[in-house]
Amino acid sequence: MFDYLWPIPQKISASKEAKLFLSGSFSLKGKVPRNFKAGLKELGCKTGVKGLRVEFKISSSYKPEAYKLIVSASGILIRAGEEKGFFYAAETLLQMIAYSLASGKMPFAEIEDRPAHKIRAFMVDLGRTTYSLKYLKRIVRIMARLKMNALHVHLFDDQLFGIKLKNLPLGTENPAALTLSEFKELIAYAGRYYIEIIPEIEAWGHVGSIVYHYPEIKGGPGMYGSTSFLISEQTLKLVENITSQIVGVMPKKGIVHLGMDEANWYPSKEKSIEGMDPAKLVGVYSEMLERINKKQKKNMRLCIWADHGGRPVPEKLKKKIIISPWNYWIRNKAKIEKAAKFYGGKGKADILLGAGMASEAQQRGAYDTTKLWATLGMKYPNILGVDVTYWGVNDIPLKLLSVFASFGFCWNPVAKSIPPAGDYETFDQYIAKKLLPWQLGFKDGRMDALLKDMGEIVWQGFYLTGKNCGKAAAITAEYNKTGYFGEV
Template sequence: MNNTPAIIPAPHRNVLTGSFRAVGADEITALAEALGTWAPHAARRAAELAAILGDAPAAGSVTATLDPSLDAEGSRLVVTAESLTLAAADAAGAYWAVTVLAQTIDAAAGTVALGEIEDAPAYPHRGVMMDIARHFYGLDHLRRLVDIASELRFNSLHLHLTDDQGWRLEIPSRPLLTERGATTDCSDGPGGYLTLEDYVALQDHAAARHVEIVPEIDLPGHTHALLVAYPEASQDGAAREPYTGTKVGFSTVDLTSDASWDLVTDIVTTVAEHTRGSRIHLGGDECLTLDEKDYGVYVTRLGALGAAVGKHLTMWQEALHGDLPTGSWLQFWTHKVDTEMLAARVEELDLRVVSSPAPKAYLDMFHDAEQVVGQDWAGLIDLRTAYDWDPVAGLPGVRAERVVGVETALWTETVRNWGDVTYQLLPRIAAEASVAWGSPRDFDAFEKDVAVHVARWEAAGEVVHHPGDRRGV
């Protein structure tokens, strides 16, 4: 038996004894009952765990309590020969503790590791960004992505819903967005979109796993699909054909016209009304045809719209040229920006930063030089590269307390199907989860642990990358 359970992300304090004892369905069901009154999602996860266990002798006492002395989302899990004790700062901390407990249990053997684990995340925001605009992925696949992410203690799924190649969310007041703008993808496929009913169902599924859905409507650029549907929102008003290529930076809505702003206001208002979380992402990247001053004025107005619909705002780092609402987040993705300027604007406007550096966190990049699926414009990202980076050190001049989290991203220009998605994500998403959680650095131990998770993913039918693979050849 392996005396070191494969816990990913690795906890900050892990005092396991190397011993195990029997654990059965009744004990974990008792834990679910103890959680039920104050952490219902953790209780459901514990009940799911109990369902895969057999009978075992009762171990003794089982308790689950709130402990406000712990850090936010933090927990303490103690398993002895006679008891199982879980304490958590809040309901989210309880949920993450149950996911850790699941990783210490060998269901086939019916055993649980003995010892104590105390843990809390280093960052409040731990996100996965999924592009469903270049290739569309529907409700079932997105639910599965939430499952994978939440087991690694990510707490946000950022959906890139719109781009030049496709519009992927129903806006009832603007039906042409999906009638005309959702009909293709980067492979000349049929495209598709989420209905608002789908969007609500996805949020239900995510909330039950303590994951927030953050929708992104990319503005003012990356808007060709929008302009196919409503050309009157463009600068020239000309009709457009759907675009299935991969170039960026060529499209923009008109920055000042009433038609354009009426459309944008309808869209942002509808998305906000149907988004349960507190945050909305309004893009702002790669507006290569626009004057910096005009772009800044537009972004300032866009930020005000985000505030007007009652949401906290995130935008890509280029939006530093606008005057964003206090407390807004800038998402850092490329060093093609003056980080000193970024740091200065963050201080001036009282903003926060999400770290998503493409050479470390963009999982559409090749794993290695043998790969075919994916891209390499930001370099190769092998498992160690995805693991060995510091979100603060990569942002010179930005104070550590301004960095609210980490987000890994999967852009899908070349990612054509669900097998491609998991091939790009697995196992590197586990490395990114370790960075986002702030786990102690030990790549050798992580590499051994991730092998256990690879076996679990493959047993569940997922496609996982292995060194030397050439998927797509």
């Protein structure tokens, strides 16, 4: 009866006979979230004194982001304990209204809902492709409609430096790089949709776009043809400068990701670097972030990748740092299950699970690993949530079905109606029946608008479409061709 809803609410009960009649006019009461008014307008509905009663009522018994939605003869009642609960309830109700307007009837129902995970993140890769501010804002709106609450922005990598900073040459060679003021604007814009921005600043490996400008701090090759820093005083000062500028435009509290994956160890011969190793480097960066926090009166928490062989972290920091294990391949199901068991558990470090897709190999998109990670993560109290990564390319419209599916799994990966993994044809059909009507109801997800905001496709720093097809998006991409392009 409510088969079109996505994400799927945790609990739904509905009447097959009794129905509420819709006229397209609504009378709004209580703490009405702004997204509901805007959504009704987009659907062509009216609000005023006369109309179907929709009441938003505060109830202290509900956990953060949870809500209850009741459709009855007297109208529609929504209960939640905070504004975010009302916000997410409104998105569910807007879908119900969008799909009921044609018939003018909505079944009596009760929906009880809450997210499976505290953090529901999506990652965009500014270090290998390009995203305009307009495109990022559209992505934020799509995320909000599907109840995601964090946008992880991978700011730079070997190929591209995706942001321009003050008094540094970094990003000046990239015409598509965001300015610091644009990044600040994005943070504020996302905040209005209850979406936190998590910036990622590479602090050890994947730093080719930095050493292009500072060749003296190039240590050597990392994994997959990437570039690793020379660990030196100059490197540490530069990372602190970059991090300080990024934290400077962030809100009072948040998460800062420092990467630290797929790198090799190249220490300088400076006395201050003697005896340092990767675990101690984590401690150095933790202290750096504490200095920045103190100076700027902020409360930023450090996050790092778990890396291939596990992440060595000083014992005293395990309760302070968020660790992110990752795997994007369902063929590695046994490894994913082993990693979840290894990292998950009471008393262990907080974990953000790295799911999503790798662009160059998963051309049709991928969602099985996201569902698996999200399901496994529900077992452990220290797992904060799921990060749906979108590496290497900006062609989200072409893989929207996988992105749409993954977002739904971050909220509820265990609904009984979801088909079993493995049968892609059945599963794609199942998701498409939810995605396509959703696109018709809400213009932010429509293909033409998405393609327009996307612009040209850029993969691994090179244009794949348009008049510049085959050319580098910035000189740093040409300078840092990786193993994707063969021997260079």
